[in-house]
Amino acid sequence: xxxxxxxxxxxxxxxxxxxxxxxxxxxxxxxxxxxxxxxxxxxxxxxxxxxxxxxxxxxxxxxxxxxxxxxxxxxxxxxxxxxxxxxxxxxxxxxxxxxxxxxxxxxxxxxxxxxxxxxxxxxxxxxxxxxxxxxxxxxxxxxxxxxxxxxxxxxxxxxxxxxxxxxxxxxxxxxxxxxxxxxxxxxxxxxxxxxxxxxxxxxxxxxxxxxxxxxxxxxxxxxxxxxxxxxxxxxxxxxxxxxxxxxxxxxxxxxxxxxxxxxxxxxxxxxxxxxxxxxxxxxxxxxxxxxxxxxxxxxxxxxxxxxxxxxxxxxxxxxxxxxxxxxxxxxxxxxxxxxxxxxxxxxxxxxxxxxxxxxxxxxxxxxxxxxxxxxxxxxxxxxxxxxx
Amino acid sequence: xxxxxxxxxxxxxxxxxxxxxxxxxxxxxxxxxxxxxxxxxxxxxxxxxxxxxxxxxxxxxxxxxxxxxxxxxxxxxxxxxxxxxxxxxxxxxxxxxxxxxxxxxxxxxxxxxxxxxxxxxxxxxxxxxxxxxxxxxxxxxxxxxxxxxxxxxxxxxxxxxxxxxxxxxxxxxxxxxxxxxxxxxx
Numbered sequence: 304x305x306x307x308x309x310x311x312x313x314x315x316x317x318x319x320x321x322x323x324x325x326x327x328x329x330x331x332x333x334x335x336x337x338x339x340x341x342x343x344x345x346x347x348x349x350x351x352x353x354x355x356x357x358x359x360x361x362x363x364x365x366x367x368x369x370x371x372x373x374x375x376x377x378x379x380x381x382x383x384x385x386x387x388x389x390x391x392x393x394x395x396x397x398x399x400x401x402x403x404x405x406x407x408x409x410x411x412x413x414x415x416x417x418x419x420x421x422x423x424x425x426x427x428x429x430x431x432x433x434x435x436x437x438x439x440x441x442x443x444x445x446x447x448x449x450x451x452x453x454x455x456x457x458x459x460x461x462x463x464x465x466x467x468x469x470x471x472x473x474x475x476x477x478x479x480x481x482x483x484x485x486x487x488x489x490x491x492x493x494x495x496x497x498x499x500x501x502x503x504x505x506x507x508x509x510x511x512x513x514x515x516x517x518x519x520x521x522x523x524x525x526x527x528x529x530x531x532x533x534x535x536x537x538x539x540x541x542x543x544x545x546x547x548x549x550x551x552x553x554x555x556x557x558x559x560x561x562x563x564x565x566x567x568x569x570x571x572x573x574x575x576x577x578x579x580x581x582x583x584x585x586x587x588x589x590x591x592x593x594x595x596x597x598x599x600x601x602x603x604x605x606x607x608x609x610x611x612x613x614x615x616x617x618x619x620x621x622x623x624x625x626x627x628x629x630x631x632x633x634x635x636x637x638x639x640x641x642x643x644x645x646x647x648x649x650x651x652x653x654x655x656x657x658x659x660x661x662x663x664x665x666x667x668x669x670x671x672x673x674x675x676x677x678x679x680x681x682x683x684x685x686x687x688x689x690x691x
Numbered sequence: 692x693x694x695x696x697x698x699x700x701x702x703x704x705x706x707x708x709x710x711x712x713x714x715x716x717x718x719x720x721x722x723x724x725x726x727x728x729x730x731x732x733x734x735x736x737x738x739x740x741x742x743x744x745x746x747x748x749x750x751x752x753x754x755x756x757x758x759x760x761x762x763x764x765x766x767x768x769x770x771x772x773x774x775x776x777x778x779x780x781x782x783x784x785x786x787x788x789x790x791x792x793x794x795x796x797x798x799x800x801x802x803x804x805x806x807x808x809x810x811x812x813x814x815x816x817x818x819x820x821x822x823x824x825x826x827x828x829x830x831x832x833x834x835x836x837x838x839x840x841x842x843x844x845x846x847x848x849x850x851x852x853x854x855x856x857x858x859x860x861x862x863x864x865x866x867x868x869x870x871x872x873x874x875x876x877x
Contacts, residue, residue, distance in 0.1 A: 517782030651753035
């Protein structure tokens, strides 16, 4: 096995072992019981009726749905994930916030039990994190195997990610009101909508066409040479030429690449910060960040970002679940995952039947609807659209 | 949830007598937990392996197509780098990135086919062991049910992965998927 693989596995094992050692479930249980005890008993809004049917996380009177509903929503999320991409994570969040009614339920405790309100907010984003983040973990291993690792770059990204993974839960767990969370979720939805929209515009389409034409022209001239030179190419892998506080340089296939370490640290911080704050939209941003912003080759980026994703996710989940002891409803998560699993099979089988550009246009409309709905609900107190 | 409700989900209520049986095999509580959780983790691993193989065999063709495209542009970008053709490199790198993104999300979503039984098992453990705490001798730390499950799951994974009959089960699940895929094509 390669040395870098051992480094990766070693880091993961140390973090998981440490996390496992201090995992104290009673803290999780105690926290929920404490929150319920602090909430006034009764049948009105913002009160808990101990006699009511138990719902989300076993809280009496909390939203509760038939299990098939969770599976169906999971199928929808899985289908979007495997056909449109990042928007699947948004839909996982929409499910928890709106479809299952958890945000509205949490809002009722805003004045009567702020502790329960904030704990439910943390639970929603940790549930998102589980659905989106844990899947990224296994994918990052897959991509690590196919890529190559630029260790200084991976370490810079991971350093930023660890910092965000530590700071964001420290500053926000138990402190974030559900309305505030929903508002910020709306902002992220808008960002995703903007990217999707750009890809459907004539400019976005033209840039893709131009890239395809340039690639085709290059392929026509060089494709044979590529096959002949395969052995020689391997000898020109990543070679780090300079390590410095302001500049790290390496050569790849004879071409020199350099970066200021501050940028990947900042990138790692922002990307993992979003992931820890909202619960969606983290790890997968590393690859576009490194290829588009830093201009690095995909071949290197895939392996390097895998290291950053892995470290970031372990820190996030460790912090939310273990250090902050945020309770989650595993029944809800596992039934949703069954749906996502089904959707992951249906997505690749059916999405090719719908033109890519139309698929994106549909989701732009949906994203604008959800984004405006959440922004108004979060920051103005009431969504201007129904169903949010 | 366990301490708050004691009202198990009907699916867990059905499975509970079978699963808890493995936690009552000896007279020693810690050993019982180890044995029972090992069986639970093994079941979660087996079901996850089976459903992920089934799913992979169903979508392999679609996944392969996207992965091939990513590889093609990735190779081309490498070749462009070698020849020092910067515009061609940037173009092919962009296309490799797009194809990679698509393939990434397909694989990411497919990983749910492997993970769901783990959460399903944790859901049952949440009812049964939420308030249990296992002190680590010689330290002030303690192990909760999630930590216990994760460690035992890793052990079960490493042991079961080496068994030859696991490969046969995986192959069988894959064959079922291929058969379904064949029927869909015809």
